[in-house]
Amino acid sequence: MKIAIIKYNAGNTQSVINALTRLGIDPILTDDKQEILSADKVIFPGVGEAATTMNHLNELKLAEFIPSLKQPVLGICLGMQLMCRYSEENNTKCMGIFELDVLKFKPLNSEQVPHMGWNTLKNTSSPLLTGLEDEHVYFVHSYYVPLNDNSIATTDYIHPYCSAINKDNFYAVQFHPEKSSIAGARILDNFIKL
Amino acid sequence: MMLKKRIIPCLDVNNGRTVKGINFIDLRDAGDPVELGEAYAKKGADELVYLDISATNENRSTFTELVRSIARHVDIPFTVGGGISTVEDVKPLLEAGADKVSVNSAAVKNPGLIDKLVNAFGSQCIVVAIDARYTGDRWIVHTHGGSKPTDKELFSWAAEVESRGAGEILFTSMDHDGTKKGFAVEALNRLSQEVGIPVIASGGAGEIEHFTEVFTKTPVTAALAASIFHFGEIEIGTLKKELSNKGIAVRL
Numbered sequence: 001m002k003i004a005i006i007k008y009n010a011g012n013t014q015s016v017i018n019a020l021t022r023l024g025i026d027p028i029l030t031d032d033k034q035e036i037l038s039a040d041k042v043i044f045p046g047v048g049e050a051a052t053t054m055n056h057l058n059e060l061k062l063a064e065f066i067p068s069l070k071q072p073v074l075g076i077c078l079g080m081q082l083m084c085r086y087s088e089e090n091n092t093k094c095m096g097i098f099e100l101d102v103l104k105f106k107p108l109n110s111e112q113v114p115h116m117g118w119n120t121l122k123n124t125s126s127p128l129l130t131g132l133e134d135e136h137v138y139f140v141h142s143y144y145v146p147l148n149d150n151s152i153a154t155t156d157y158i159h160p161y162c163s164a165i166n167k168d169n170f171y172a173v174q175f176h177p178e179k180s181s182i183a184g185a186r187i188l189d190n191f192i193k194l
Numbered sequence: 195m196m197l198k199k200r201i202i203p204c205l206d207v208n209n210g211r212t213v214k215g216i217n218f219i220d221l222r223d224a225g226d227p228v229e230l231g232e233a234y235a236k237k238g239a240d241e242l243v244y245l246d247i248s249a250t251n252e253n254r255s256t257f258t259e260l261v262r263s264i265a266r267h268v269d270i271p272f273t274v275g276g277g278i279s280t281v282e283d284v285k286p287l288l289e290a291g292a293d294k295v296s297v298n299s300a301a302v303k304n305p306g307l308i309d310k311l312v313n314a315f316g317s318q319c320i321v322v323a324i325d326a327r328y329t330g331d332r333w334i335v336h337t338h339g340g341s342k343p344t345d346k347e348l349f350s351w352a353a354e355v356e357s358r359g360a361g362e363i364l365f366t367s368m369d370h371d372g373t374k375k376g377f378a379v380e381a382l383n384r385l386s387q388e389v390g391i392p393v394i395a396s397g398g399a400g401e402i403e404h405f406t407e408v409f410t411k412t413p414v415t416a417a418l419a420a421s422i423f424h425f426g427e428i429e430i431g432t433l434k435k436e437l438s439n440k441g442i443a444v445r446l
Contacts, residue, residue: 014291018266048316110413112392114318114361117415118198118240118445136198136445138271140318140361157197179271179293181235 001192003027004039006066009056012047012178016076019178019188033065041191042069044172046078050102050143051090054082067097072194074128075172080165081143083172089143097170098150100162102143108158114142115157119175126152126166128173128190137173137180137187139163144174198445199409199437200240200416201430202394203423205230207276208248210260214421224424227260231268234423237430240445242268243296243364243418246276247339258286265291273321279307281314288315296321296364299337302344305354312359321394322360324351326381327368333381340368348381349388356389363389364418366396374400374422376407383412394418402428402436409442 005016007029020027027043028035036042044066046053057063066073066083075083082094087102094102105113118136121129129152139155145162147154153164155174164173171191177184205212205227212224224230231242244264246257254277261274274287275296284295295315301307301322311320325340326333326348333348352363365385367378377398386393392415395408399419408417422428434444 012293014265014289015293018291019269021266022269047318107390110387112390112415114391115197116318116362116392117200119196139197140271142317176271179269181269185269 001025001041002039003041003043003192004036005029005043005045006036006062007031008060008062009053010045010047010079012077012176013045015176015178016043016045019185023185023189023192025192031060031062036065036069039071041071041194042073044073044075044079044083046076046080046082048078049089050078050081050087050092050094053078054092054094057082057095063095067095070169072169072171072191074191075170076178077141077174077176080145080172080174083170084145087143098165098167098172100145100148100150100165102145104143105158111158114140115144116140119155119157121153121155121163122160123154124152124164126164126171127194128166128171128187129153129164130190131186132183135183137175137177137183139175141174196443197415198240198443200394201238201405201434201444202241202243202416202418203234203239203430204243204245204396204418204420205424206245206247206420207257207260210256212424213247214424224421228263228267230424231264231272234430235268235270238434238445239270239430241270241416242272244272244274245296246274254283258290261287261290261292275321275323279304281310284311284315288319294319294321294362296323298323298325301355302335302337302346302351305358308355308358308360317359317361320360321362321364322355323364323366324348324355325366325368328381336368340366340371349385352385352389356391360391362392362394364394364396367398370398371396373398376400376404377417379408379411382408382414386413392416402433405433405437406440406442409437410440
């Protein structure tokens, strides 16, 4: 099993590598397109700010390359947001794999933003999330994807929103499976087995 | 279902070992930081904080190696801090696998550091730790492990920290720290209502009831403690079950 983690200024790649290593997988971290194309599975991590990161992906020509991939791809956190069409974070045009827009959380009462900590998955409906209904995973984000037809999980913070999406071979999660203890390891294991 | 309150064990690290003392005096050995962290994660800790209390230039690479080892073994988020004063200090720690860094004295001395760290790494990974002591009419911010008073006041400094982009505030009441008589509930309540970012309560936990109190009487999203966990006075699993029984939302 060859797992490629897309290398760019994504922040948390070491955590993703560590989590896969704990599952007995030895992933490769690369921005080489041939290497990525030859992988069985691809992980697209992300921590940071949308506009800067999209610029970087455009420079590396990854912004047009990633949507062309045919094997299962898993976007994580900012990775999920960048796979959408547009983000309110600095008015950023994203890759558009999903016809979805990313919005900023607006507190209704005294809720704090970012949404930071452990929250549950609801309405799970994909092999990626088998066994994860009502399980806790770790979130850190200020922008979110509203409920939509591509949703494979929802979470409630301020209001219910979409915390995981799937279309064809593209999967993405708003939370950090690599930091979500046993539940997170299960998701990564599910992804490996897709 | 909703966002859960977080329980965060804090590990002070001195030359590669977990230690705990009162005000850095009479340090007791509390074990291997990686093993301890792994055990806490298994017992249900929601996050961990590691503070390098021996932080000096020659020790920094040792601590970075330790962070690398923690990241390999611990499958929950962890924050590291101690002696961080530049963007260059932070980069190797995040690259080694830390999720967040906490800054304290250096941010008080040079508040622009917060903006620089936020620009370089993002709000989500910048925690500003604030140590303060009540002087009868005001909460005065202290630095250097709570030993040096400054001209800053807790609530205005917290507002500034938020406006400079910090993702989280870790507030320790020096008056409560080490007393085991409960958290600084009044100050924590005001602080977490005044700022729009998550506040971690620290200082004073001695019994399970203290955690119940801080979560029912204030909107803090997390509570931190050290020695009561290290020396087994409170077991994390038991604490979280008790909180859940009291109707407080925790991850079980």
